[in-house]
Amino acid sequence: MxxxxxxxxxxxxxxxxxxxxxxxxxxxxxxxxxxxxxxxxxxxxxxxxxxxxxxxxxxxxxxxxxxxxxxxxxxxxxxxxxxxxxxxxxxxxxxxxxxxxxxxxxxxxxxxxxxxxxxxxxxxxxxxxxxxxxxxxxxxxxxxxxxxxxxxxxxxxxxxxxxxxxxxxxxxxxxxxxxxxxxxxxxxxxxxxxxxxxxxIFIFDPIPSHIRDDSPLSKKLNTDGSNIAGVLAALEPSRKEEVEATLTNYFKSLPESDIKRVWAETIGRFNSDAMLYCEEGWGEAASHEIDARGMSDGSLRYLAIVTALLTREKGSLLVIEEVDNGLHPSRAHLLLEMLRTLGKERGVDVIVTTHNPALLDAAGGKMLPFITVAHRDGKTGVSQLIQLEDVNQLPKLMASGSLGKLSTEGRIEAALKREDAQ
Structure with missing residues (x-):
């Protein structure tokens, strides 16, 4: 690694x-x-x-x-x-x-x-x-x-x-x-x-509008996630069943509906293309199937990220910018736990960027050693990469609020600027 x-x-x-x-x-x-x-x-x-x-x-x-x-x-x-x-x-x-x-x-x-x-x-x-x-x-x-x-x-x-x-x-x-x-x-x-x-190294930027269409069967995931249906449908039957069960399990807690199943299957006369589907229900109402065209942007991005983790080789480095785009802040902890758990299980390292205070709050103190701050030096303008736990004023800052609050109020950046000036 x-x-x-x-x-x-x-x-x-x-x-x-x-x-x-x-x-x-x-x-x-x-x-x-x-x-x-x-x-x-x-x-x-x-x-x-x-x-x-x-x-x-x-x-x-x-x-x-x-x-x-x-x-x-x-x-x-x-x-x-x-x-x-x-x-x-x-x-x-x-x-x-x-x-x-x-x-x-x-x-x-x-x-x-x-x-x-x-x-x-x-x-x-x-x-x-x-x-x-x-x-x-x-x-x-x-x-x-x-x-x-x-x-x-x-x-x-x-x-x-x-x-x-x-x-x-x-x-x-x-x-x-x-x-x-x-x-x-x-x-x-x-x-x-x-x-x-x-x-x-896999730089992944799933684009929901690209995922909504059917895609050809494929062994390699595209960088925009456009062919997740084709990748899932092309898996060996036993592996496909295992991956789709895990995908369903991680997706269940995301929407308000009751998700029964997520899967991909071939379509068309020659079965060379595939579409992504899910089965959802509401209370006692009968469940129904929808395809990727009816899924929300946040749902498709989340499913694409889970698919990437489940299909990357052991030893991979998965890089995702703005990982929480499209997700409701209340689901930030689910995203973080999924990345941590699946990454460990699959032997895949993950780098993500975020501006979301909810995700930083979900990270909490346990993630401090693994958070890096990109910052422009106040004197020279060059970019720096600073471990958050190495910020001198961090203990005092943490005593006054959560990581998300500190980020929203710009207090981490302000502390770094004060250190630059010294």
Missing amino acids: IKELRLKNWKSFADATLYIDPLTLLIGTNASGKSNALDALLFLHRLASGGYIFDAINGNGDTKLQALRGGIEWVCLKPHRQFTLEVLADGVEANQDCRYVLTVQVNQLNVELIAESLTLLTYESVGGLLPKEKDIFRYNSKDGGGGNNLCLLSSFASIPSLDGILTLNLGSALSLNQTKTFFEKDALVNINYVLAQLKQ
């Missing part, structure tokens, strides 16, 4: 670290940097999936890949022309981590890989503090080459090994330089392990 993401001169950040827990709440005012931090995760996912660095930033019309917010012009903190992203992720062994670092130069309409490295950190014991470091690979354009627009991590993993040793001529394979790099077989295991963790 990914544990930390460090941002250096990335968008509005000068140097900040996002700590990732099983459930991470990212809060902050508008334009504080929340989306900028999450864009870094999307960028890393695109690179791990084999894309070019330029395309991962600026999009690609041929593949319908959309640009990151702001595109290449705003990917670096002004006036800098380089950014660095650093990821701390699990290693293959329990007492190991891997540190991946990428530095990119942005030159108007092109990019250049400046440096890239993967380092294995081995601790004497699980949870140890001083690891032994071993380079798996390290590249610096100052040593030769330049102009490369490829991510080495994904490039190395795609080249087959010979007799347990991989020999790579960087000059011919990646147009970098004329040296040769040798990888032991266990190094390739670590490269692929880190790569897999980056590939499993």
